[in-house]
Amino acid sequence: MKKPLLLLLCLLTSTFLLAQRPSQKGVSITGKIVDAKTNQPLEYATIVLKNTRTQKISGGITDETGAFKISTPKGTYEISVEYISFKTIKLAVQEISSNKNLGIIKLTEDASSLDEVFIIAEKSTVEIRLDKKIYNVGKDMTVKGGTASDVLDNVPSVDVDPEGTVSLRGSENVRILIDGKPSALVGLSGADALKQLPSDAIERVEVITSPSARYDSEGTAGILNIILRKGKASGFNGSISVTVGDPKNYQTAVNLNLRTEKINIFSNFGYSDNGGPGVYNSDITYLSNGSIDSLRIENRDNERFRKGFNGNFGLEYFLNKKSSITGTIFLRDSDGQNISTNNISSFDPSNTNLYNSTRIQDEDEIDQTIQFSLNYTNNFNENGHKLTLDFQHSANREIENAIIIDTNPETNATNELSLDNLLQADYVLPIGKNSQFEAGYRGSFQDLTSDYLVIAPNLDPEYNPSNNLEFTQNVNAFYTQFGSKINKFSYLLGLRAEITNIDIKLINTNEDYTKKYTDLFPTLNFGYELTEDQSFTLGYSRRLRRPRSRYLNPFENRASETVISKGNVDLDPTYTNSFDLGYLNKWGKLTLNSSIYYQHSTNNIARINSQEVRIINGKETNILVRQPINLSSEDRSGFEFTANYNASKKVKLSGSFNFYQFETKGEYVYNVTDLATNVSTPVTQNFDAKNNSWFTRFDAKITLPWNIQSQTRIFYRGPKNDAQSNVKGILSANLAFSKDILKDKGTLVFNVSDVFNTRKYQVESYAPSRENPTNITDQTFQRRMRQISLNFTYRFNQKKNQRGRKSGQRENSGGDGEF
Template identity: 30%
Template sequence: MLFPKKLKLLFFFLSAPFFLLAQQGKLQALIVDAETNEPIIGASAALLDQQSKAYVQGAQTNVDGVLLFNAVDFGTYAIRITYVGKQDVLQDNIKIQATSGTNLGTIRLRDDGNTLQEIKVEGRAAEMKLGIDRKVFDVSQSLVSVGGTASDLLANVPTLQVDMDGSVSLRGSNAVKILIDGKESAMAGSDINSLLQSLPANAIDKVEIITNPSSKYDAEGQSGIINIVLKKNIRTGLNGSVNASGGSYNNYMAGVTLNYRDRKFNYFGSYNFNRRNSPGSGLRNNRYLHNNSEINNTEESSRKGINNTFKLGADYFIDDKTTIGVSGNLSIRDNDRSSSLFYTYRNHPTLNGTSTRTSTQDESDLGYDLNLDFSRKFRREGSELTANFSYGRDTEDGVNDFIQTYSSGMPNDGRINNTSEDGKVINIQLDYILPLGEDSKFEAGYRMIIRKSFDTQFSDTLNVQDNNYYPDYSISNDFDMTNTVHAWYANYQNKLTKRLGYQIGIRAEQAILNTSYFTKDPSIPVGQEETKGGLDYFRWYPSAFLTYEVGASGDKVQLSYTRRVQRPRGWQVNPFPDVSDEMNRREGNPNLMPEDIHSLELSFAKFYSKWNFISTLYYRRMNDVMQPYIYNVDDNSVTYSKWENLTSSNVAGLELISKVNVTKWWDVTWNGNFFYNKFEGNSDYDIQEQKGFNWNTNINTNLKFTSTWSMQVRGDYYAPNIRPQGKTKYMTGIDVAVKKEFMNKRASLALNVRDLLDTRRFGATTITPQINSSFEHRWMKRMFNLSFSYRFGTQDNSSKKRPQNDSGMDENGGNF
């Protein structure tokens, strides 16, 4: 292989000379509780210009209660320190005059004596934060998602969309990498959507959106990375919470979380139960051009699921600098889906009249993962080595059967499909951070991930003459896939001037894909029943970020470039047909190539005292775009589609995110994404050039009527979006929630209504030389939900052994 020679170039890059550091000062203080004299973890501080009181920097206290501002320009400042339940502290006339820095000593925060009847915002965390390569959204206070799942919550995050199958899209693309606490969830197996629909929304603290990830992170993900950060308890002693909710259509959820922490150990565990029931409906019109016929159908469906998730783990704090953690997750999921479709046939040569199709799908899923984490902080401040080993397995067994009855006297159709999936993921990761000065740091690491899956399908077809089922070997098969990726990366961050900073990085990945597919057809000669395939390639993935700080208010301009990849999934390369829908047969392509993506962004962040916004101009070039391609329609109007590298595409857009604090008790957040999409034509597949302007927007408003009553309203609109063989239809909806806190804010009761106007429907049109197709589907009707939550335990936040980065991913930036 060629990659050893290329690695020499990587090591040469790591040893390249670095730029000189800019001269700036720093500001430091120790924040403690005035009553107990214990350090306070997570207190927020804003550094302000002394004269204008404009925002300069934001920071939080670390595990030792230390507050640190780095890279502060010489001058005179004020500092404001806030913490939940404590009085704000404002200190003026702080002078930064020497590179050695200024130490404010110990600052003591006293209890807030204000009465509960006062109307005020009480230490609410920043809802949005702009980092050097990400946007961070605090969703811990989201009301419209209370009693829902992670999928429900992600649908309320700016720039994200969730479709009828729970698939998450970022800027209109569902080719996105989803991480949980900075790691790929091995427990999800091949279906991250099912895991998101079983994860309760109230377990999530924040969501990180990384549209242009640096070389430190996996190169996979066309539109970027979504990192879901789960809530952590940092209080000492025994703490926990219980919650329960119930809603329309017999939807229920309940959970308990426990945490015990002392100076040497942290033990944590949780259990969550979720019962889902989503009634839906849909309609479809297919017009077949080769015989001028039509098939229309209407559908009523129901999706039900019972999910049980368990988590258990412990952290051992060997000393102030070394931590070992072990944790495990278990998920037991049972999902059922039933549907009834009514077909009408017009002008069809072989089909006429009507038919009714009823189908059921039962799936049982067992998934688990084991994680071992190690972190070691060194003498140099900020220097750290982290390591992670994880192993996960997910097994799923399913039965899908249908029966189709025709009014014209044609023979009935029937089929039973038995499926089994067994997926395993092994992950080994090492990361090292080395600060080289006030503004510079070097990062390097290695990751190996192995994904193995074995899928089997056995199909029986109804014989109408004796009303018995017999094996159908033409679609009975086994599919074995192993996907291995070795990755090495290096990043260097520094400043050219006191305002101009940069980060450059390189990632080298060796990707190896091996596939084997076996037919169960006994007529195939021995030795010919197996077909092997594979792909082995090495690529460089560079990244570069250039950031300029405008003025003293924390405003930023950032230019970034990254190269990324989108690799095919198992179902996209499995050549055996999926016949879950007899009228639409789909198959994978073992020769499918990965997409190659080049991404360029220019961002500007503006911070005012009551109004902040982020604007991003972006461009994305994608080669070898993977899409399902309809290549045939037979005489019975059955469509056949196959995954192909159809074309190349160019996307250019403008994304805007803005938050306005209208009053102390009312804020509004708005997000808009406006983009131009162009799919190039491909004569080999008879695809014409497709281009058009698309946009989507959402708005979220929070109102705090009193210290214990609050309300949230959210609305969204998604305009039609083009695809290589058609376009999606528009979609819109409104969610509303009201919350009441009581028992000294340890307990709360929330009522929310999802899709208040009952308007959310997903639809699309497909246009090919053989067929014009249009469909619309409503996967969930208007839903009411009532939720109760109670928190118990100590109020001491003084533990000194908390890792600084719970998400497993770096954060740098200003608060919203």
Template identity: 45%
Template structure:
């Protein structure tokens, strides 16, 4: 009877609803996934809590009483309401949060077209909402990131410097093709969550890449329950694809899977007009080339994270990419003597490529402090491999003065590469300070086989070319340890670090007939290096700071720069590696300034870099001619120059004058001076250039989003070649449908005016050359995305489950 008397009191205690809306007060923009906690006044324990929805609205239930309330969002100031009493349903109204300023970690700027997190050693750009790259590739997405350029050949540069280290989720990866940037023209841009641009890397990062580091963070959903999305694309030229993202998260584990299939065509073209001096056979050769590249690719990225307890987890993941590509290149070669065309050939090269890439990874994370989750240990094991086979049939026929076979060639190229990575990182917060230490071992082994068979024009038999066919084995082993310490003293923050790396480069070349060569191409090089880093921040005000960074870095030559046997893409213009090439070392300084106003954010920096033994690719006349028709053979070879000094400045402006209009402008100017000679020829040069990028996002009637991206790169010049400026414009439109905007339809145009071409003029002692090339013509793409049990995310998540450095960040 006593229990029954108290049941009504226990079972029907009155609860009241507490509601409100959380926004970014500087931009009047709702913050999704902001957390609300009601804490006990007596012991500080959390009584109840919740998170905001897509509109920034929250609702929690509380019993009558007095509580301390906390409203927080990652990288924003915490809003506290102490001794809050609730005795009825209560609406707190709109609560504005301001971005944190002056902390050791970061200052955050939020906008609809991009999200920028400015940290001591990097800037993070959220590219997930870029309409112009929907249905495009990773290379397309990188081309829209400030400070980054992607040229018409797909080569990626940071501040105009192509020596940039690219990581996936903070680690080297077969996804990135072991440094082969062609892979970024095949992976879908929709897989990217954000891009970290690291121009002043701290000691935790690999010292590779004198320009800095680009770290690509892949998407991963953390919402509880089962959710996912389906995407489909259609484009012209052919750009079709189907993608499926699935995620299942419970209290004990998180399973994630991404599947993708693409079928793309990338037509391109090139033109070269070369004039020779002192050649008795020809004084002018015109090459006109057309490329027809097609490829089908299948990608899988899957994994499971198991939460051992509240403080530790283990994640196993798997990635594979299967590629089947077919490239057809047609080259019309016209030769002139004293203005008269006396012979013309047509060269058709058909290349088939099968490419398989696999990656297996295991990550363990242990947190030691419930109150400070930054105190942690992470350990990673990763194995990657790729297996690539290329077959190429080259058929060249003369059409003027008579029809006849000039050359027939059958090439077989194989490449197998595998990599082991072992890594451990420890982070210990000490008040406002933080101590870090870690180890990384990265060991790569690569083998290449190259067999060239040419048809004997007299007998018709295929004969092996003994001077080109060869095997090349390459190893690169890098072992590193680092430590760094950061602290904040009033308005001053610093992060000091030191990294030690040992690099071993080994190469073994096996010509098909060694007796044909009078030298040994093998090498075994070992390099030790200390790489100090210094990053400083001084707060001039709540929304204003100055940063200063210094770091020392290394540029290791990749295998294709070391392989001494020439490529066979052209009979008369060949690329050949240089086994004598050594790593280059660079020291860099970066001075930055950041200022925020209500609707405008300014980021800027000036930088200087001095590099010794810098790489330079030079063209030279080999003195040899083709056997079939006596055309001079021009060779492109990488060399070590004495020094290169590079300096420049960049500025970025985020201006959001209205809710319906958001803009982003960036500009980068750089200049470099090189000194050095090769084989008695001076290759020193002074070059300056610049590039700018403008992006705007406009909300039209019926909530249609319209995005415009414009890019301009100024002229460039090195010791031999002048490059004309390039300008291009991309457009994108998007519209959401259904309840909760679960269906999105978008359309975009890449290179609206079909103007993304590279025009160059080269002068050497023996020839001059005018050339123009276009890697890909204008592209139209339509994309449809349907999300289920998953809200459309305009912001990165806040709270404890966000992507952090220990889990997905660069290490």
């Protein structure tokens, strides 16, 4: 009898206890988030719910109308609303037992934030900080299916010429970083490597024209910091992108991310198969005592083909709420072929044909890169007290083999291997509420070998450029900086010391070069907010430009016998003092950001044209040699502005303009040898020159019927002249249309790059000087023809253009923690 009674008692007790459990039926929380100043809805604002009993965190984000609807179990919640550069609102703790509408919640801009002063909404987002500007890639349709070069070419203040060379404010002396650090992703030859990094892997580009002491001093014009995409949304999500185009352009990009409470796995994979024609034409007029001696016409057609895979895989492990370890591995494996057919004709002064020949260069290239990165981040508290440690190792190999078919055939091969290691430590200590102290160390260590072999039986051994170069560069840097904000005035003062050791060995000629120098680089940055809509910034920094290994390697490019490019092993670094005054103003729908800048450089590195006499086809021929040298000085000043005008929800306009003036001073003395008499004659070239140039960019985004988005971009770079050349202006236009499909999970983008096929580099060069030339060269170069492409992107478990976490949350983006 006792056992049945005991069993019955247990059943009744269980039933009673179960009856006391709260109902798990969910409720809905709704509302709308708007900008308190403009009453415009804030898309992708974050609503955070924290259950006070279970401490479980959930929430959601707003849609394009600023509305949100969150399903959650009944309970008592702490509710907060967050949005980038806006003050977080925390609502009173409240019990929610039924559906609840929180109404309209208005957020105000966080004008007192030290590291986020202003933000302009949507795609053309411009964040102005005390020492940098940030341009978010966002919904830029014209770069869909493109590369990192295409992204940079659409960033205000930046220009990418037809050869792929990146310049900032008209200067090529720019440092390109990946996630705040030097990276193998930029490669041994930055222009070609950037063409292999898909645009879908890039989240934003930071333009730093007045770098703080935290950044290395490399790059006299400033720094471009490319931030790669990393998964930030909870759960498993990603996207797949496919592109087809003409000329041949097949690309696939996959982004996969998984984020939980303890780990964050992020990855980007891409495969490309590209090919297309290019043109390089050169008309050379040879002069003797001011009269035409002969003419040489070279019409070179290039066919470039490249297949490549790149992958970036990372794992972030959260040790606790304040610290994490992140490991990343990057792989790139590509191979390319470049077939150059150079049709050569020579004429006498009466235009009688002397001879014709064809020089064909068939070059194969293999580019392999592997990079490991390890990061430790410890956020001691929520006030910004932080320690980060970084280690990075990379290996980059480039192998090129070329067969040249000509009257005198030859072969050449290049094998380059670069091993790079980086150690970095950064410490940030907030002092009080509005001040901050920083200190850190960075060690960069590079070992590079380059073996260049030319086999040309008919080439005079004196002119055979075969060599084996060993290059070692070690840079140890220490920095400290202090910043504070006093009411509307803020400042950031820093000092960086760099110790550089360079060793260069030319094995074939048994030459050794050693360069050691220790330098101090002060930085000053000031900011003043007149009102919430107006602010001034003033910056000063001392910078340098170290010659890269390719600038030092004296090997010759053999695509042409008469126009030769080579390096200069005895280059010294360029030093620059840079000043920048910026102004930002917002008038309702119009935002204007402008700057005035001045730079003074000594030991300026410039590529110049000099003259040599060689025997070609049995005749003495003047050769044009292009190589870098150190000139005495360069002064550069300019003005730029960027404007954004949101006329309506369907029309958004933006434009930028940059005007700059430069003055170079210096002379170069070299000898020209008369092959008949073996007598050398010194030639003095004066490079004193003063000129100016400008470039402008206009962008229009318009919503068409059926919710089709259109984007038009027009770019013009004005003519530019220096001591030895006249460069003509370049006009180009891009056009794109996009349409969201599959309930906004998919997007189709139709893109036409260089609509009028006018992106050509045209230059007239004089050697050895304008005043007394022995040859005048007219060159036309077009690396890529008009490109038409169609891109399809499919997203799963993520919203289009989903925003990341607000600054200050647990996240490391490699350099995104500036004061």
